[in-house]
Amino acid sequence: MRFWGIEPKAGLIAGLYALLAFYLKAKFEIGLSSPPLGLLLLVPGLALWLLCYLQVSRAHARGELLTAGCYSKIRHPIYSIWGTLILPGFSLVVGGLMLLLPLVYWLSVMAFIGEEEKSLEERFGEGWRRYSERTGRFLPRRRS
DSSP states (O other), X not given: OOTTTTHHHHHHHHHHHHHHHHHHHHHHTOOOOOHHHHHHHHHHHHHHHHHHHXXXXXXXXXXXXXXXXGGTTBSOHHHHHIIIIIXXXXXXXXXXXXXXXXXXXXXXXXXXXXXXXXXXXXXXXXXXXXHHHHSBSSXXXXXX
């Protein structure tokens, strides 16, 4: 699996839905939006995404499994940030049927995430298995 993981596949599905939502909003004037709330999600989301992206791109260049920083508690923080901050924020700014975009994104991520995790296990072996046992996929695990 390449550096971008499943993001091209999930992004294509979410992007096609976004185009449809834009078209339907323009054609039927579908309302309901909240730009201020959307920006409250978008701004920190983009900052966190950049931080995680920089960390994982450096580890990838070194051929290492990143288990520190943004990746210390969650295996896929970038997908989590996109699905809980960036896309919901964008959806609230745009409004209309775009409000369903985060759902479409999560469904596509869930459809493909097993493929990415299998690839990571093949590449990093026991290190990946230990890491995945102690971290949550998209949210931190509750301590027992």
